[in-house]
Each structure stands twice: as structure tokens, then as C-alpha cells.
Amino acid sequence: MDKVAIVTGSSSGIGFETALALAREGYHTYATMRDIRKGSKILDIAKKEDLKIEVVELDVNNESTIKKAVEKIVNEKNRIDVLVNNAGYFLVGCLEDLSIGDLKDQFETNFFGVVRTIQAVLPTMRSQKSGIIVNISSVAGRIGFPVTPGYISSKFALEGLSESMRYELFPFGIKTIIIEPGVIKTNLFATLKNTTKANSPYKEMADKVMKGLVMMSEMGTPPQEVAKTIIKAITSENPLPRYPVGNDAIMFLEAKKDKTDIEFENYIKKELFS
Numbered sequence: 001m002d003k004v005a006i007v008t009g010s011s012s013g014i015g016f017e018t019a020l021a022l023a024r025e026g027y028h029t030y031a032t033m034r035d036i037r038k039g040s041k042i043l044d045i046a047k048k049e050d051l052k053i054e055v056v057e058l059d060v061n062n063e064s065t066i067k068k069a070v071e072k073i074v075n076e077k078n079r080i081d082v083l084v085n086n087a088g089y090f091l092v093g094c095l096e097d098l099s100i101g102d103l104k105d106q107f108e109t110n111f112f113g114v115v116r117t118i119q120a121v122l123p124t125m126r127s128q129k130s131g132i133i134v135n136i137s138s139v140a141g142r143i144g145f146p147v148t149p150g151y152i153s154s155k156f157a158l159e160g161l162s163e164s165m166r167y168e169l170f171p172f173g174i175k176t177i178i179i180e181p182g183v184i185k186t187n188l189f190a191t192l193k194n195t196t197k198a199n200s201p202y203k204e205m206a207d208k209v210m211k212g213l214v215m216m217s218e219m220g221t222p223p224q225e226v227a228k229t230i231i232k233a234i235t236s237e238n239p240l241p242r243y244p245v246g247n248d249a250i251m252f253l254e255a256k257k258d259k260t261d262i263e264f265e266n267y268i269k270k271e272l273f274s
């Protein structure tokens, strides 16, 4: 019987590499994406390597595409072993420069999109009494940071959701894993939505922080490292609640653990503003 995996946002970056890694691990992998015309590259690789990858339409903001995709998968395979909630985007702008609409859109994709997809797979995982749900959070889900409060809040919400559902799903044999990448070299920075206007009082701060982040992204950890960590996590007998990825993520999370709140705040201020 094929093991079955679903990945959201597989058109590029972490989702693309994770779908390939799962297929190379022997999973029949549904590489879902909102625009299936972007699926030709992964299908070419699958053909060359003889991998079981199917491209299926799934927009995490569109309930009916999720329902249709999950129905198709369950009809074909009658099981779902792994769901990787990866789809997301990066909203940039200080709080005063963000509209409620900008924030709602960010949560729609990065948080409610995950909720919708999880809710769609749970009946199948519950009835088979097994399954692994991998939520791609971020080091941004653990650490406040200026200029990206919308993105940070969506990832903090995802952390709270993941930590809570881990308890709820454990009695049904379903495991929940949070992945916390640092800065990864993907399209995330090229496709970000920046709400900072030229006359914003936060323009100087926003430009400085974003320059630093974009520079970090050029030297970022390759997305293959995230995929490797996901495989390690899902193949371990008792997966940990959280897996950071990248030296930057490990460094920030260790600093947060070792310092008081005010010491940590001073550390971030020194990194950013001195």
C-alpha cells in the first residue's frame, strides 16, 4: 500500500523541495499548488527520477479547491499519511502602515488556510488512526520583530494552534510537528507584499530592516535543508513538537531561551539598530 503525502504551496521553495523529498522517500506525493501551470518543473523531475508525484490544484484560501483535492486523493488512495502545510506569503510593513484588510489577507493564507486544510484531512486520518501534520511556521513564530508584525502574528497564531492540536490529536494516533526555519533562500522575499509608503514615518526603519533581511536571504539556508528536516521529523518514532532549521534560527531561539525578555529585547535592538 502506498504511503500518501500532501504538500500545499509546492510550486516553489520549501514546498517544491519537500514534495520531491517525500516522493524520494517513497511517498505517493500530491504536490498541490494554486496554479497548476507551475507544476511542469516538478513533473519533469518526477519523470526523470521515476517518482510518484501528482500535481493537484489547491488554493488554501478557497475551500472548494481543498475539498475537491482531498476528495480526489481519498478516492484514489483511501488514506493520507502526511500533510505538510507550507503555503504562505510574507507581509511587510509596520503596524500603523498595515490596513485591517492587509492583516486579514495575511491570516487568511498563513493561518486560516492551514486550518481549512487540516480540517479537510482529519476525518480520514482519524478513521485510519494515524497521520502526521507538519506545519511550516518560522523562527518568526517565536520571536517578535519590527516591520513584519502581520507575518509574525500569523506565525505566532500557527504555533499556538499547533501546540494545542498536538494534545487533541494524539489520542487518535495523529502527530503534529512544527517546523521553524530561519531565513531560507526562496521566492518568499521576491514575492513579499510591502505596505510601507514613501512618506511613512516608519520608512527609514522599514528600509533598514528589509535591507538586512534581503541580504540574509541571499545567503540563506537552502530549502533542501528544510525538506531534509521534515523527512527526519516524520520518520522519527516520536517526533518532537518543534524543529528549527538553519544556524540563524538556532542562534535566535537559543538566545531567547537563555535571556530574560528585556535582555532579549536589548539583544535584538543591538542587532538591528546600532
Ligand SMILES: NC(=O)c1ccc[n+]([C@@H]2O[C@H](COP(=O)([O-])OP(=O)(O)OC[C@H]3O[C@@H](n4cnc5c(N)ncnc54)[C@H](OP(=O)(O)O)[C@@H]3O)[C@@H](O)[C@H]2O)c1
Pocket (backbone or CB within 6 Å): 008, 009, 010, 011, 012, 013, 014, 015, 033, 034, 035, 038, 058, 059, 060, 061, 086, 087, 088, 089, 109, 113, 136, 137, 138, 139, 180, 181, 182, 183, 184, 185, 186, 187, 188, 189, 191, 220, 223
Ligand atoms: N523563506 C524563508 O525565509 C522562510 C522562513 C520561515 C518560514 N517560511 C515559510 O515557508 C513557507 C513556504 O515559503 P517559501 O519560503 O518556500 O516561499 P515561496 O517560494 O514564495 O513559496 C510559497 C508558496 O506558497 C504558495 N502560496 C501562496 N499563497 C497560496 C495560496 N493561497 N494557496 C496555495 N498556495 C499558496 C506559493 O504559490 P504561488 O507560486 O502560486 O505564489 C508558493 O508555492 C511559507 O509558509 C513561509 O512563511 C519561509
